[in-house]
Amino acid sequence: MKITTRRAAARALAALSALTLAACAGGAASTSSSKNDMIRVAVVTPQSGSFAAFGTEQREGVQFAAAEANKNGGIDGHKVELYLADSHGTPEGAVAGAQRLVQQQNTKYIIGLVSTPELGAVEPKLSAWNALMFGTQGQGDALTGESCVPGFFRVTANDSIGVRTLAAALKTFKDKQWDSIAMDYSYGQASAAGVEAALKQDGSGLGKKLFSPVGTTDFGSYISQLSGKGGIAVSLSGTDGINFFKQSLQFGLLQKYNTVLANTGLQTSTLAALNEPRLVGAWGTNTWLPTADTPGSKAFVAAYKAAKGKLPSENIGNGYLGMQTLFAGIRKARSTDPSAVGKALNGLTYDSIQGQVTMSAADHQIEAPTYIGRVEKYEGGYQLVAKQAIPASENNPQANPACKMPQQ
Amino acid sequence: MAVQLLNGLAFGVLLLVLSSGLALIFGLRGVVNFAHGALYMLAAYIGFSATTHLSFWAALVITPLALASLGIVLDRYGLRFLSHRAPLDMVLLTFGLTFVITDLVETVWGEQSRSLDPTAALAGSMSVFGVRYPTYRLFLIAVGLLVCVALVVWLRLSRTGLYIRASSSDRRVAAVFGVDVDRASAIVVGLGSGLAGLAGVLAGPYLSLSPNMGVEILIQTFIVVVVGGLGSLGGAMIAALVLGMANAIASVGFPSLSAYVPYALMLVMLLLRPQGFAGTRTA
Numbered sequence: 001m002k003i004t005t006r007r008a009a010a011r012a013l014a015a016l017s018a019l020t021l022a023a024c025a026g027g028a029a030s031t032s033s034s035k036n037d038m039i040r041v042a043v044v045t046p047q048s049g050s051f052a053a054f055g056t057e058q059r060e061g062v063q064f065a066a067a068e069a070n071k072n073g074g075i076d077g078h079k080v081e082l083y084l085a086d087s088h089g090t091p092e093g094a095v096a097g098a099q100r101l102v103q104q105q106n107t108k109y110i111i112g113l114v115s116t117p118e119l120g121a122v123e124p125k126l127s128a129w130n131a132l133m134f135g136t137q138g139q140g141d142a143l144t145g146e147s148c149v150p151g152f153f154r155v156t157a158n159d160s161i162g163v164r165t166l167a168a169a170l171k172t173f174k175d176k177q178w179d180s181i182a183m184d185y186s187y188g189q190a191s192a193a194g195v196e197a198a199l200k201q202d203g204s205g206l207g208k209k210l211f212s213p214v215g216t217t218d219f220g221s222y223i224s225q226l227s228g229k230g231g232i233a234v235s236l237s238g239t240d241g242i243n244f245f246k247q248s249l250q251f252g253l254l255q256k257y258n259t260v261l262a263n264t265g266l267q268t269s270t271l272a273a274l275n276e277p278r279l280v281g282a283w284g285t286n287t288w289l290p291t292a293d294t295p296g297s298k299a300f301v302a303a304y305k306a307a308k309g310k311l312p313s314e315n316i317g318n319g320y321l322g323m324q325t326l327f328a329g330i331r332k333a334r335s336t337d338p339s340a341v342g343k344a345l346n347g348l349t350y351d352s353i354q355g356q357v358t359m360s361a362a363d364h365q366i367e368a369p370t371y372i373g374r375v376e377k378y379e380g381g382y383q384l385v386a387k388q389a390i391p392a393s394e395n396n397p398q399a400n401p402a403c404k405m406p407q408q
Numbered sequence: 409m410a411v412q413l414l415n416g417l418a419f420g421v422l423l424l425v426l427s428s429g430l431a432l433i434f435g436l437r438g439v440v441n442f443a444h445g446a447l448y449m450l451a452a453y454i455g456f457s458a459t460t461h462l463s464f465w466a467a468l469v470i471t472p473l474a475l476a477s478l479g480i481v482l483d484r485y486g487l488r489f490l491s492h493r494a495p496l497d498m499v500l501l502t503f504g505l506t507f508v509i510t511d512l513v514e515t516v517w518g519e520q521s522r523s524l525d526p527t528a529a530l531a532g533s534m535s536v537f538g539v540r541y542p543t544y545r546l547f548l549i550a551v552g553l554l555v556c557v558a559l560v561v562w563l564r565l566s567r568t569g570l571y572i573r574a575s576s577s578d579r580r581v582a583a584v585f586g587v588d589v590d591r592a593s594a595i596v597v598g599l600g601s602g603l604a605g606l607a608g609v610l611a612g613p614y615l616s617l618s619p620n621m622g623v624e625i626l627i628q629t630f631i632v633v634v635v636g637g638l639g640s641l642g643g644a645m646i647a648a649l650v651l652g653m654a655n656a657i658a659s660v661g662f663p664s665l666s667a668y669v670p671y672a673l674m675l676v677m678l679l680l681r682p683q684g685f686a687g688t689r690t691a
Contacts, residue, residue: 048510050618050620050624052514052519053519053520053521053618056518056519056520184664210663211664212659212663213666217616217621217624217625218415218418218614218615218655220411220414220415220418220545220656221412221416221655221656221659221660222659224412224415224660225660238521239521239616239618239620239621242521242523242616243615243616246523246616247614250526250531250533250542250544250545251533251541251542252533269521270521272520273521273523273616274523275523
């Protein structure tokens with residue numbers, strides 16, 4: 001019995017020593033940087049739930065960027081190592097997944113979360129974890145507004161930028177009568193409010209303004225309320241968008257409008273699911289489009305197509321852009337230490353698939369163009385083909401004044 | 409107004425077909441089948457592939473039969489195997505199956521949403537009560553109602569239906585009187601799964617397909633079964649149509665509250681008539 005107790009005590013001591021050593025090693029990795037340091041990235045994406053498809057796309061973009069960087073010898077000699085976790089599409093799942101990888105795998109960079117609630121749940125933890133997070137999809141203004149923190153950087157448009165892009169698109173159409181249907185969610189509400197304000201400024205009228213709950217499957221009741229006159233602004237995404245476009249075509253409604261304009265809803269995945277020739281001529285906006293006319297975008301699309309045999313979707317591109325931003329910060333800082341990379345990213349101008357972009361030091365919101373495109377037959381399918389780029393000076397004229405960036 | 413009624417009827421009929429299977433299985437086995445939504449989703453994807461490679465009409469026959477076979481296997485090697493265990497074991501089995509089926513679908517068909525067009529004969533729209541309405545939705549209403557009427561008639565008039573009703577009322581007494589309750593159970597679980605299969609195929613050209621579609625509709629289906637009366641087929645039918653109509657009317661009259669309508673309906677029913685519309689009467 002005594003022997004057993006001694007053995008147990010010895011094992012406990014050994015385990016404690018090992019833990020102490022590991023903790024020391026972890027501490028060393030987080031405060032110093034050498035060429036041998038890996039860039040350890042936590043890719044936390046929803047792999048289940050209603051955002052699972054978006055999560056897979058984000059993961060593909062991040063993985064492609066990491067593979068490309070490693071193939072070229074790493075970033076400043078540092079190889080990229082990815083650790084994957086499932087956020088389950090929920091705020092608590094996002095925190096649990098990110099925390100596990102930060103604490104167990106010593107990952108210092110987090111990427112891949114798609115929704116504003118997920119990003120918003122992880123954002124306040126970044127300082128305690130000494131980690132940086134890159135927002136590649138969630139649009140909520142607050143993330144780079146009242147909730148902004150030094151460790152969070154957003155590389156895609158926020159709600160306000162999306163609305164300004166939509167307003168710019170609305171100005172290009174002659175229709176004086178519009179209807180609006182939007183998701184009853186921050187993105188849809190901001191979008192509908194933006195449409196209303198833009199039309200008012202333009203002297204056009206807003207007829208029906210409808211909101212559908214997130215996850216609406218049958219849009220019949222909404223479709224029957226819409227007029228079919230002038231133009232329609234659609235702010236629905238994911239399966240909600242697919243259901244609306246499909247059913248409104250079945251009802252013969254969409255065909256009655258002169259102009260159909262979707263705020264991010266006509267994505268590659270939506271158009272692929274619908275595979276619908278009757279959508280040709282519809283207009284849409286987005287933060288980045290695979291048809292964007294920039295050298296960086298063209299090079300990425302060509303490389304991706306050569307490797308995967310298909311066009312990268314918008315979210316694949318956004319995941320890739322998030323990694324480009326991380327790599328730019330590491331190159332500038334000449335370090336993999338997250339504090340140094342965070343400081344280097346403040347106000348940094350760098351080349352990306354969006355052309356030359358700047359990470360605003362004031363609110364950590366990327367200053368990059370957004371796009372207006374038209375649905376056309378494209379490489380055997382249907383694609384939103386970029387027709388106009390809205391420069392950052394127009395889509396994001398000033399940093400979010402609600403952001404009081406805490407001192408780093 | 410006619411369009412709103414038809415909209416309510418279309419979604420109500422889809423819920424009706426789905427909830428009929430769930431109610432039947434609960435009535436006889438006493439199992440809340442959490443995998444019912446996943447079976448519906450699996451059927452939608454099988455229907456998608458069958459339609460793509462064969463035809464919609466072939467999918468309409470093949471898919472319910474495939475799901476019914478799966479249901480019989482589920483009953484024989486799952487529900488019957490665990491019938492003497494605690495109810496929680498059944499819950500774990502059916503809940504676990506949801507994850508297995510979802511992962512299977514994501515592996516085979518991917519996570520991306522998909523969409524299916526109605527077959528040429530059902531594309532376009534028709535004039536009903538003076539308004540143009542999509543032909544496919546009318547087809548869905550007709551098929552759903554026809555199947556459910558046939559189900560009630562079969563349960564009421566056939567010998568097997570009598571055995572099923574007897575087994576649902578009291579399994580032990582039915583066994584004492586010589587009813588093969590295991591066989592009745594296999595038929596019911598097979599039939600219930602087959603109905604989930606039919607709902608899945610019918611949903612294809614109506615809604616979009618995604619691995620999450622089963623979870624989205626399962627909650628409403630549970631509400632239908634509770635409001636209708638646990639295990640009651642007739643009650644579930646009435647509840648499905650009421651819920652479909654309430655959804656359609658609320659999204660026009662009170663759009664900001666429409667998401668709460670199913671839950672409000674369940675709350676009111678549980679407070680005023682906890683046994684549901686029809687209690688526990690099978691059919």
